[in-house]
Amino acid sequence: MSTxxxxxxxxxxxxxxxxxxxxxxxxxxGGPHGVGARxxxxxxxxxxxxxxxxxxxxxxxxxxxxDVVNLGLIYExxxxxxxxxxxxxxxxxxCPMSDSLPDAVGRAxxxxxxxxxxxxxxxxxxxxxxxxxxxxxFAKLQLGWS
Numbered sequence: 001m002s003t004x005x006x007x008x009x010x011x012x013x014x015x016x017x018x019x020x021x022x023x024x025x026x027x028x029x030g031g032p033h034g035v036g037a038r039x040x041x042x043x044x045x046x047x048x049x050x051x052x053x054x055x056x057x058x059x060x061x062x063x064x065x066x067d068v069v070n071l072g073l074i075y076e077x078x079x080x081x082x083x084x085x086x087x088x089x090x091x092x093x094x095c096p097m098s099d100s101l102p103d104a105v106g107r108a109x110x111x112x113x114x115x116x117x118x119x120x121x122x123x124x125x126x127x128x129x130x131x132x133x134x135x136x137x138f139a140k141l142q143l144g145w146s
Contacts, residue, residue, distance in 0.1 A: 045079040048114050052077055052084060055108040061097060066142055068105065072134025075125065083119035084109050089130045098124070 056077075057069045068074055068088065076087040086105060090098055102122045110117040132145065140146045 044114060045081070048079045048082070048084065048112055049077060051112045052079065052086075052109055052115075055112060056086075056105065059101070059104050059108050061091070061101060063097065064091070064143070066135075066139045068101070070136040070139040070142075072136065072139075073101075073130065074105075075128075082114055082116040083121075084112075084115055085121045085123070087123050087125050089125055091130050093126055 053069065056074055057067045059068045060066065061068065061071060061073075064071065071091070073090065074086060074088050076085070078085040086109070088102065088105060090101060095101075102124050106120050106122045109115055109120050109122075132140075135143075135145075137146065
């Protein structure tokens with residue numbers, strides 16, 4: 001299982017969006033014949049996680065005009081054997097995008113090769129509450145908050 005650095009990791013390996021790299025896989029772990037199945041799965045999960053962050057950065061909140069990653073709405077991304085779990089929030093509980101934005105996140109993830117569309121879970125959470133401090137510097141600049 002892979003997860004980003006913001007979420008809890010039980011037996012998972014943290015995968016920060018900007019640092020996920022399949023080269024971290026130990027090519028000798030499978031013995032003298034090359035990469036073991038577990039390492040291939042880990043590399044595949046890491047590749048899916050990288051692609052997921054890229055796809056999520058293309059999902060925009062239409063009211064604000066900034067993507068869900070730069071808004072800081074994605075709290076956790078996990079990938080395990082083609083299953084993807086996302087914990088996200090919205091800017092407010094009364095957000096008019098509360099139905100459509102999580103659906104758009106799921107649709108974006110479903111486009112990634114290797115992801116099982118039937119095993120995508122997008123969970124909207126309200127704790128911790130979203131705050132403007134969660135936004136990237138880019139988002140703050142775009143909104144004139146810097």
